[in-house]
Amino acid sequence: xxxxVLAALGSLVLAAVIVLGLRWLAGEPQTTAALAEVTIxxxxxxxxxxxxxxxxxxxxxxxxxxYFGYTFCPDVCPLGLTTIADALDALPPAVQDQVVPVxxxxxxxxxxxxxxxxxxxxxxxxxxxxxxxxxxxAAALRAYRVYAAKSDAPAPDGDYxxxxxTVTYLMGRDGRYLTHFGHGTTPEDMATSIxxxxxxx
Numbered sequence: 694x695x696x697x698v699l700a701a702l703g704s705l706v707l708a709a710v711i712v713l714g715l716r717w718l719a720g721e722p723q724t725t726a727a728l729a730e731v732t733i734x735x736x737x738x739x740x741x742x743x744x745x746x747x748x749x750x751x752x753x754x755x756x757x758x759x760y761f762g763y764t765f766c767p768d769v770c771p772l773g774l775t776t777i778a779d780a781l782d783a784l785p786p787a788v789q790d791q792v793v794p795v796x797x798x799x800x801x802x803x804x805x806x807x808x809x810x811x812x813x814x815x816x817x818x819x820x821x822x823x824x825x826x827x828x829x830x831a832a833a834l835r836a837y838r839v840y841a842a843k844s845d846a847p848a849p850d851g852d853y854x855x856x857x858x859t860v861t862y863l864m865g866r867d868g869r870y871l872t873h874f875g876h877g878t879t880p881e882d883m884a885t886s887i888x889x890x891x892x893x894x
Contacts (some may be wrong), residue, residue, distance in 0.1 A: 733862065733870040734759075735836030739797065739823040742809035747823060749868055756792045756871070756891055757864040761839045763800035763855050764812045765848075769876065771816075773859060778817040779880035780887065788891050789819075797823045799841035799857045801830045837862060863887060865894055 738748045749757075758777055762770035777794050784792070796813055798804035801824050804812075809822030824830070834841055841857040848854045859876040863886070871890050874883050 731838065733836075733838055733873075734864055734868060735833075736868075737797075737823075737825075737829070737833045737836065739825040739829055739833065740806050742806055742813055742822040744806045747821070752793050752795075752864075753868060754866050755790075756866060756887065756894070757862075757868070758792055758794045758887070759797065759837065759862040759864060760795070761797050761799050761834070761837065761841065761857060762859075763798050763857070764804050764808055765800065765852065765854070767848075767854070769859055773861060773876065774816040774820070776878065776880050776883060777861060778820070780883035781817060781819060783880055783884035784888055788888055791891050792887060794820045795823060796820055797833055798830065799834065799839070800855050801825055801827055863890065865890075 736749050738746060741747045758781075760770075760773055760777060762773060764770075774796060781789055781792060781794060794817060796809075798809070804822075804824050806822075806824060809824055813820040813822040825833075833839075839858045839860070841855055844854045844856045846854065861874040861878070861883070863871045863873065865871045871894070872886060874886070
């Protein structure tokens with residue numbers, strides 16, 4: 694009997710892990726409760742597209758929509774940033790003012806402040822681009838549990854590409870994790886979740 698009970702419990706645990714994994718891959722927004730054991734986010738001080746040093750503390754009191762990518766990204770990053778921009782445009786003006794979209798580069802070697810200055814306005818005038826030293830970016834990647842590494846596959850132009858996570862994080866007014874959105878999330882679904890969490894916080 695004991696073996697049967699243990700086997701049943703094991704099956705339930707395995708099923709729960711599979712369901713959570715599928716929800717993550719499918720891009721379903723996850724709440725803090727679903728990731729209670731994981732700490733996402735943390736303090737950072739980086740350089741914005743205007744060359745100004747910026748701390749995460751400056752965004753307290755507003756929601757922070759955080760996306761990690763790089764300006765040389767051929768398709769994934771432009772789509773992710775376009776989704777963010779469209780989601781913000783879909784929000785009522787009063788809610789738009791409560792959300793700060795932040796783009797943190799995973800490629801500080803090429804993404805200087807000057808490069809970000811020309812890049813981020815192509816998506817939204819609200820978008821803040823952040824770069825920093827290799828060590829500063831690495832610290833931000835660790836804090837947000839983001840994977841990023843130069844790809845071994847050569848880029849078409851002979852340069853390099855960067856493999857990286859494609860999750861957009863929504864952080865609360867206190868800087869703590871609220872939820873995240875997978876790469877396939879639509880602007881409409883993102884806007885709905887942001888508006889709901891903005892009203893609750």
